[in-house]
Amino acid sequence: MLIDWFTIGAQTLNFLILVWLMKHFLYKPILHAIDEREKRISAELADADAKKAEAQKERDTFQLKNEEFDKQRTALLRKATDEAQAERHRLLEEARKAADTLSSKRQETLRNEIQNLHQIVSRWTQQEVFAIARKALKELATTSLEERLGEVFTRRLREMDGRTKEDLAKAIKTTSEPALVRSAFDLPAEQRTLIKNALNETFSAEIHVQFETSPDLISGIELTTNGQKIAWSISDYLASLEKGVEELLKEKYQPDIKEH
Amino acid sequence: MRLSPDQIIFWQSGFFKLNATIVFTWGLMLVLALGAKLITRKLSTDLKRSRWQNLLEIVVTRILQQIEEVGLGDPRKYLGFLGTLFLFVSAASLCTVIPGYEPPTGSLSTTAALALCVFVAVPFFGIQEQGVSKYLKSYMEPTFIMLPFNIISEISRTLALAVRLFGNMMSGAMIIGILLTITPFIFPIIMTALGLLTGMVQAYIFSILASVYIAAATRIRKPKPETEANE
Numbered sequence: 134m135l136i137d138w139f140t141i142g143a144q145t146l147n148f149l150i151l152v153w154l155m156k157h158f159l160y161k162p163i164l165h166a167i168d169e170r171e172k173r174i175s176a177e178l179a180d181a182d183a184k185k186a187e188a189q190k191e192r193d194t195f196q197l198k199n200e201e202f203d204k205q206r207t208a209l210l211r212k213a214t215d216e217a218q219a220e221r222h223r224l225l226e227e228a229r230k231a232a233d234t235l236s237s238k239r240q241e242t243l244r245n246e247i248q249n250l251h252q253i254v255s256r257w258t259q260q261e262v263f264a265i266a267r268k269a270l271k272e273l274a275t276t277s278l279e280e281r282l283g284e285v286f287t288r289r290l291r292e293m294d295g296r297t298k299e300d301l302a303k304a305i306k307t308t309s310e311p312a313l314v315r316s317a318f319d320l321p322a323e324q325r326t327l328i329k330n331a332l333n334e335t336f337s338a339e340i341h342v343q344f345e346t347s348p349d350l351i352s353g354i355e356l357t358t359n360g361q362k363i364a365w366s367i368s369d370y371l372a373s374l375e376k377g378v379e380e381l382l383k384e385k386y387q388p389d390i391k392e393h
Numbered sequence: 394m395r396l397s398p399d400q401i402i403f404w405q406s407g408f409f410k411l412n413a414t415i416v417f418t419w420g421l422m423l424v425l426a427l428g429a430k431l432i433t434r435k436l437s438t439d440l441k442r443s444r445w446q447n448l449l450e451i452v453v454t455r456i457l458q459q460i461e462e463v464g465l466g467d468p469r470k471y472l473g474f475l476g477t478l479f480l481f482v483s484a485a486s487l488c489t490v491i492p493g494y495e496p497p498t499g500s501l502s503t504t505a506a507l508a509l510c511v512f513v514a515v516p517f518f519g520i521q522e523q524g525v526s527k528y529l530k531s532y533m534e535p536t537f538i539m540l541p542f543n544i545i546s547e548i549s550r551t552l553a554l555a556v557r558l559f560g561n562m563m564s565g566a567m568i569i570g571i572l573l574t575i576t577p578f579i580f581p582i583i584m585t586a587l588g589l590l591t592g593m594v595q596a597y598i599f600s601i602l603a604s605v606y607i608a609a610a611t612r613i614r615k616p617k618p619e620t621e622a623n624e
């Protein structure tokens with residue numbers, strides 16, 4: 134008999150026991166170990182993923198920051214460049230202005246100097262001219278010239294216009310002091326008498342006359358009484374000439390100054 | 394002529410007896426249990442592990458994979474039964490290299506016991522999965538006329554399981570025995586090697602068939618998740 138029922142039962146039991154043993158000693162621990170390992174690996178992978186994500190995030194943040202920094206740097210650089218440009222312009226402008234001011238000042242100074250020089254030269258020329266004229270006239274002025282002057286003076290007295298005559302007459306009448314006749318040289322008696330007569334005739338009164346010598350006049354005669362004056366002398370001519378020249382100079386330089 | 398290790402009886406007391414089949418089965422059980430215990434005593438959950446642990450992990454995961462490939466949804470649930478079937482049968486045949494050893498699977502009693510276990514396990518898992526009525530109803534598919542045929546098929550395949558394994562294992566031992574008397578050198582070694590191969594194939598066939606039967610019992614009228622999704 135190939136089949137033994139007791140053995141079948143025993144083997145069935147044996148097999149069931151073996152199933153339990155295997156389950157208990159083999160499958161459970163092995164599967165547990167596998168599961169644990171898988172869990173661990175997946176955890177590690179998750180961790181790695183998280184770390185990767187974090188790294189990526191950090192990289193992104195860093196990149197963003199970098200870009201921002203670049204932008205800021207560019208902006209700052211541009212700003213600095215603009216400011217430097219502006220400053221440069223300002224400084225250039227300032228320098229130009231300063232240069233302009235300096236140049237205009239210098240020009241003005243130059244002009245002033247020229248003017249001064251002109252004035253000095255003019256004055257000097259004028260003085261020289263008059264000095265020469267005075268000297269020449271002084272040397273020419275002799276008694277005969279004085280005499281001639283006396284004649285001219287008397288003629289002028291007589292030819293005096295109405296208004297001057299009246300003013301002079303009034304002045305002579307109101308004063309008690311003698312009228313003063315000044316001349317560059319001592320007048321001879323004849324001349325004196327002639328002048329006296331002329332005065333008397335002109336003003337139809339006895340006029341006290343006092344004669345005086347004044348070399349300043351260069352050549353000529355002058356009558357002064359109570360603030361009124363009638364004269365004919367070269368000095369007078371020269372004085373009026375001088376005045377005229379000065380006025381001319383003034384007129385010439387005044388507009389020049391105004392122009393600048 | 395001795396066809397089965399059942400015939401080697403060490404001790405007998407009435408109905409109870411201690412034959413070579415039972416003794417060698419105990420020996421195998423001891424070796425398997427102790428080996429598993431020793432190896433799994435200090436399992437590492439780290440990436441680094443011992444080569445023995447690696448071997449066991451490979452075996453267990455391969456079994457799981459096979460069960461899944463047959464079509465059982467939750468392979469861990471069936472691992473205890475089907476895995477032990479495979480391990481026991483393969484260990485029984487592998488140990489034939491040991492002189493004096495008689496494979497317990499070479500006894501019809503053992504294979505019948507295993508086939509009986511499968512015979513019981515199929516409805517057990519089937520009912521667990523679908524419920525009693527639904528499972529019993531499956532015998533009357535497509536019509537009630539099929540009921541006897543279904544029952545016959547159930548019994549015959551169990552018988553076939555037992556006889557197939559017994560025949561193969563016994564014949565291996567028989568061939569070696571015969572060859573030893575004819576050509577005592579070399580040929581028995583080759584035949585032993587062939588016997589190892591046959592044993593492994595038989596272990597695979599036995600457990601795969603058991604898986605298929607269980608899968609058939611648990612999967613009747615249970616559409617696949619993919620088809621569900623397609624619907």
